[in-house]
Amino acid sequence: xxxxxxIDTALCKGCGSCVxxxxxxxxxxxxxxxxxxxxxxxxxxxxxxxxxxxxxDAVSVCPRRKKIxxxxxxxxxxxxxx
Ligand code: SF4
Ligand code: SF4
Numbered sequence: 001x002x003x004x005x006x007i008d009t010a011l012c013k014g015c016g017s018c019v020x021x022x023x024x025x026x027x028x029x030x031x032x033x034x035x036x037x038x039x040x041x042x043x044x045x046x047x048x049x050x051x052x053x054x055x056x057d058a059v060s061v062c063p064r065r066k067k068i069x070x071x072x073x074x075x076x077x078x079x080x081x082x
Pocket of ligand 2: 007011012014015016017018036053055056057058059
């Protein structure tokens, strides 16, 4: 499944960058924990923007790609598995 798969709550700092950048409005800051959560997984377009902007590398989008600064400019690590 090619979608966002995980937000690691041990790494998330609740900055909200992933929530703001998601073009599909999938992510939310949990009102109790103050950390990011996946609210509407089915709508994910696997654009990787949430993973790229996260300052703590807490977001995992499948298939995993190398993290580099600019969105939409990736090197695939496992294209054949995607
Ligand atoms: S991969 Fe794109 S569409 Fe999916 S949650 Fe992240 S920013 Fe939103
Ligand atoms: S960008 Fe990263 S640290 Fe910030 S809220 Fe999202 S998952 Fe948490």
